[in-house]
Every structure is written in C-alpha cells, then in structure tokens.
Amino acid sequence: MRNILLLAVLLITVPAGPAFDVGKPKGIDFVLENSPTSQKYLVETMGGGVALFDYNNDGLLDIFLVNGGGLREAVSLPESFDRANPKYWNRLYRQNRDGSFTDVTKAAGLASAGSQNYGMGVAVGDYDNDGYEDLYVTNYGHNILYHNNGDGTFTDVTKKAGVAAGGWSASAGFVDYDNDGRIDLFVTRYMEWDTAHNKACGVAFRTYCPPGAFPAITNILYHNNGDGTFTDVSQSSGIASKKGRSLGVAFNDCDGDGFQDIFVANDGMEEFLFHNNKDGTFSERALEAGVALSDDGSVYAGMGVDFRDYDNDGKPDILVTNLTKQRYALYHNDGDCSFSYSSLQTGLAKLSVGSSGWGVGLVDFDNDGWKDVFAAQGHVMDNVEQIDPSMRYKETPLFAISQKGQFVRADSGATIPVAGRGVAFGDLDNDGKIDAVMTVLGGPPQVFHNKISGGHWLTLTMIGTRGNRDGIGARVVVNGQTEIVTTSGSYLSARDKRVHFGLGAATSASVDVFWPSGTHQVLQHVAADQFLKIEESRTP
C-alpha cells in the first residue's frame, strides 16, 4: 500500500509526458512583426507583450498581443512605424465557448496604436473600479491607456489620464502602492535611445549594442487620483532617484508591512528593490537586501521577473531571468526584505546557465502545491551563434517542476526553438490548470495548454470593496501557500488576475485573505476544484 501511495505522489509531481499541448488555437493569426534590419535597432529584439484577461466579463480569458511595427533600414524623423497597417496592429482575441478565438481588435477600438509608437508591453487593471479590466500599452514612443467601456469597446484616455510617459517604456504594472483603494501605475523605461542615435556595435559581425552603450533613464510612478487622471509622482516618491535600464517589474510585500514593494529588473546594471516607506515614498535598497547582484557580486542582464513565494514559507521570493552564462537569479526571502541567492541549491542555476530568459512565472502548473517555473527563452542577438557557437538565439522555453522547492527540468512539449519573449499565465479553458501564452519574435504566439493530470485546485476571484476592486495587492494564504493578487510580473506581460492554488491531495482548503485595506477574511472548509469569488467584507 505504501509503495502505491509513493507512486501516486510521483505521478503528481513529475509529469510523465509533455506537460502542455503546444500550438496556436483556432482564430489566432497574429504574427509579432519586429521588422529586424541590418542596422540592429535595439528595439527590434526587445518587444513582445501579451495579456490574458477577461475583457468582457464572460468568464473566459481573452488574449491581447502587442505588435512591434514597421522599421526601415534608414529611419527618418519623425519616426513612423506604419502602425495603421493591419500587419502591425496590436490584436485582441476574444475567446469563444468552444476554445477558439475571434479577432475583435477593430470592433474593440484597439486598432490604432499610434504611427510613432513601436509596441512593447501591456499592463492590465481596473483603474477606475468599474468592474471592467482596462489596458495600458507601452511603446517606444508614447504609451496608451485604453479604458474598457464595458460594452466590448475601449477608449484611448491617455491624454486625459496623463500617462503617456515617452521615450522607451518596457514593462508596466498596476499596483496600489498607498492602499487608497485605487490602483496606481508603474512604468519601467529601458534607456535613453532613439533610432537617430543608434550605434554600430560588434567587431566581426554587427550586433545589437549592449545596454551600457546608452544612458540609463528613470522609471515612472503614476498616482491614481480617482477621477480618471493620474499624477506623475516619480520624483516625490523617490522612484526617480535612481536611473536604470529597466525591463521587468513585479510587486509584492516583501516584509509583510501591508504595503507593496517594487522590484525592477535592470539590464546590465544593479537591480532595484524599491522598499515602500508607507508614506508615499520609496527607498531603493536592493544592495542591502541582497537582490542587486548575482551571488558573485556581478551585474547581470535582468529581463523578466516574478515576485512570489516559491518555497511556501509565506515570504515572497524573487526570480529574475537573464542571459546565457549568468544563471537565472532566484533570491530567497529570509524575512524583513532580506534575501539570499538560492539559484544553486534549488537547481535553477544548472537549468538556466545555458539559456537566455525573458518572460517568467512561478506558477503551480501540476497542482501539487508547489510553484513551478516557466520561462520564455532566446538570446537577444539573432546572430549570437556566429559570435559564440555554444550559444543559441532560438530556444524552447524552460519548464521546471518544483519538488518542494527543488527545480527539475520537465518536458514542456515545445520542440521547435523560437525567440521567446513575453509570457502570460492563466487558466484559458477553466479546467483548473494554468496555461501559458508566449510571444515569439517574428512569429505567431505559442499557447501552452496544460494537460498535466492530478492534483486538486482552487481558483479565487477577488473583489475588493473597501480597497481597489481587483483586490490587487491582497495576500491570500491557502493551505499554507501564499499568493499575491496581481496581474504584473513576467516580461512586458500581464497575467490572469485570478489567484490559483494547487491543493495536491487536499479536497478542501482554508483561505485567509489579507486585503490591502487591512481587512482579514477567513474562509474554512472551502471545497476544492472550484472557481470561487471572494468579496471583501465591508467591515474591517
């Protein structure tokens, strides 16, 4: 009997075959047009945002994909990326009941992305608490805030909202940093770069320039005023005190003080951890916290990031993807926002030392109660093999199963190497298992439909009443596992806002919700294998 039980556990924790059906669902005809040139404009290799969100509240996740734009060898000023051409549109695909998708871009009012904008990423959040998820699209150029009108259409409200930013924006995310019940907006910016000041890099072969070839730039924090407008508080909050070459951003409360902290992945320089001082300001303390550098004290090419508890000790950890030879950096939260590098002992170093990573997530794919790792992979340089034959431009994604915090490579089902970039996570078919959508430079997105069997689950939709409606920032503890309500993280991408827990063999769960408003809500004996809406108690 004992042997049979052990075998059952093994079946749950190590998928026997490919974990996902990999493909492109019916109706999705998107191609990420990055328009590579011989000029090696850096923007060509950096794009690829994707969002999974339910824009029409029909209970099915829809897919929004950010396109690049048309680039010519010689770009003249003012820049134009031919975004009026449907080939370069961003696309919204509405999911149908049969799992197919319908392109609703034009009808939704999302076709126009601005001719001077080369597309990068996307953030999702209900910034006006009207019950419909809004979209924020980042660009090299100016960013666009699309208000979800609730009738299947969106309206560009950027000008009124005052969130156009400018320059080269990368990842963005909604976060209620001051717990005032309205989600604010954080925007990373990559560098001071424009096509007119592109540089020629490389010796034997022209390559994309390293980030250090261009000046660093500040990130932006917009405070939500609650009236459809935002105020740029980058200076007053301390966010602009540091210049970075920032790509990824993720939020969590690393010291359990009830306020969201911000981790920013920087490319080729020290990472940032903006600690929330609870008074509307932040202090950057990545170095003191042990998350600025690798274990050897070296900078690395920080790309994507996730900020979650991988070892179920209740404290959020940080995972950052980077380039070949650097090893993805996993920082274990030892408490009070103090971290130690744990890539080696968790096995992640070995799994990532030969790869270059972008979008990433700590997600429990096999519903065993431990978060696994999925990362889009592919080198920055499309000619990297000519420079170093041991490196690869195109790769399959990393999929690693967690065995109680130790990561072991597993078969994702992807067989064809691609230049992966953004990844968004969510339960596309509402079967209780998390799927992934990965963007591919110069190609169609890959949808990873989860087919791992076994393990009970619980998926929660949070509805804030005293705080922000999405419950963004709420900490949820289920059977000893801790999650954060967020759509942010990964690279340029936005995940399903629902909170998913794998329960393993447990058929019921106890649920503790710590809302940003301070409300603590407890649910006992919650049945497994269901989608449950939890509305915030209206009294503390």
Next chain:
Amino acid sequence: MIYLLSSWTLLLALAGQEPSPQATEHVQAGISAENAGQHDAAIAEFRKASELDPNFAAAYVDLGAVYMGEGKYEEATATLKRAVLLDPTILPAQDMLGDALLYQGYAAEAIPHFLAANDKGAMGSAQLETGDLSSAVANLQAGLAEHPNDPGLLFSLARASGLLSRQAKDALIAAHPDSAQAHAAMAQDYWSLKQAGDAEAEYRKALTISPNLPGTHLGLGLVYEGTRQWDKAEAEFHAEAKLAPGSAEAAYRLGNSLLENGKTRAAVAELKRANSLQPEMPETLYALGKAEAAEGDLQAAESALTQLLSVEKDSDLARQAHFSLAGLYRKLGRAADASREMKEFEAMKAADK
C-alpha cells in the same frame, strides 16, 4: 627601458681611464642636456667628446644610451660596438648592445653580449627568438627570479613555454599519431581554439584507447565546464578524482561542478577534500564558502571566506568574498559586519572601474 648616463661615466673614471678634460666637459654637458630632455644637444655633446678623444669609451656608451632611448637602434648598435671594442668590461654597454641587436632581429648576435653582461632574462628572450626553447625557458625563469613579475620576461616565458609545448606535441603527434596521448594533445589544441566539439571528440578517442590516461578526464571535464554542461563535467571530474585521489585540482573541479549542479552537500565534502589536499587555494575556499552557505552552515562559510581573504586581498575572488560575507552577516543579523564587508566590496568594485 631607461638608460641612465652619469653612473657609467663615473664607473669609467674609477676604472682609471683618463680622458681629456675637454672631452670630459662635453660628456658632462651631454649628461645635463639629456637629463633636461634635450636629446639632440646631448647627442652633439657626446659626439664632440668622442671626436676629441676617440678612445673615450664612456662617451660612446652615453651616446649609445641616448640612441637607445630615442629608438635609433641602428645608430646605437654602431656606437655601442665601438664602446665594447674599447672596453669589453663595461657590462651596461654589453647589455644595451644586446638589446639593440635583439630589437633589430639579430638575436644570435645579441646572445654573446647578454652572456657578457650576465643578463639571463634578456638572454632567454634572445634564445626564444633563435628557437633554443629549452635554454630560453631556463634563462627566463632565472631572469624572473631576479626580477619577479617583470612583464617582458613573463611574456617571453609564456611564449617560450607555449612553443616548447607545441614542439613536444608536434613531435608526439608525428611519432605516435594514434596514441591516446596524441589525441589528448590534439584535444587540448582544439579546446584552446574553443572548438568544443572537436576537443570532446579527441578526448573521447584518447579515453577509448587509454581509459586511465592521467589528466584526460580532467581535460574533457574542462570542455564540458566551459560549455556549461555541468552534468557531464561532474562525471568527468569524478572519474579524474577517482583515478587521481591526490589531485587537488580534480577535487576542486568536482566540488565546483557538484555545486553548480545543486548538490551542495556533496560539494561541501569534495571541496573540503580539495582544501586538505592543497590548503589555501583561493578558488577552493571561495567555492567552499558558497557551498557551505547554500547548505545553511553560515559559520563554516564565514570561515572559508575569511580564510580566503587572509591569503588573497586584491583579486576578483577577494572582492566576491567580501560580497558573500556581507550576505552571510546580513543573514546572521550582524549588521555592522555586513556593512563593513559591503563597503570593502564597493571600494574594490570602484577601484576596478
């Protein structure tokens, strides 16, 4: 090289030469001009002295020194040849003449002058050019014993050793092309060119012929290590460590590969063994510190890293050790120590820039 003038004149005077007072005045004027950076004036003064007293060796030495400083080796050669003809016991003149000849490619002609000057390092450099590699290595090592870390000597020694090694490999491959040793030698060559696939294939051939050939598993492991194939590297280092249990390098490499593979407990054991085989090797101590920290034994990690810092203070490893110690102390709640180590780390990082 800086060629000083006045001391030779003095030495010559002490040796009993009696140049004419006029010639001596011109030599002194030449020395003053040279020290003032007036090279043309110095040359004119030394020439005048040698015209006034054609047997005044010091005038030729000083003139030759100015030419050497100016990079005029042909003129220096003629002048210094005259000097050593007049007085072969002037060792600096012999040395400079050897240099002048060597710079112009006349290595064989330079050797007797270096021999006369008893300048072993320079002689080794000349022998390197003539192809007498084993003598070159011996003399360059002797030269380095007298002038440790001299960059020119180190460069020549590296070249000579490499060429000697190449000669031996060529002879091995020519005489025994199908031997395990020849395949291992070819593997090393491929790997030095970063041709990992060819290097791996040659090492495999060597191991097929002679599975226990010393150093071969280590070499193959280094290829895997360099291409980040840590599982395979671990297997090869393990095989080498089994064949050569007394090899500190094999133990270190195995320990490090175990660490990279996330086998931290086994890494600690192997790195401790490496440290006992060759104590105080900085690479071993650093890896041991990392492994102990990963295993959660922070005191042991601190011990390894502080031991490293006692033997190495200014290297990359020392900088990394300070960074690691800062993390350890932070975790141990020793804020002041963490702050101190972080300051050390940042200071070293700033110095690197």
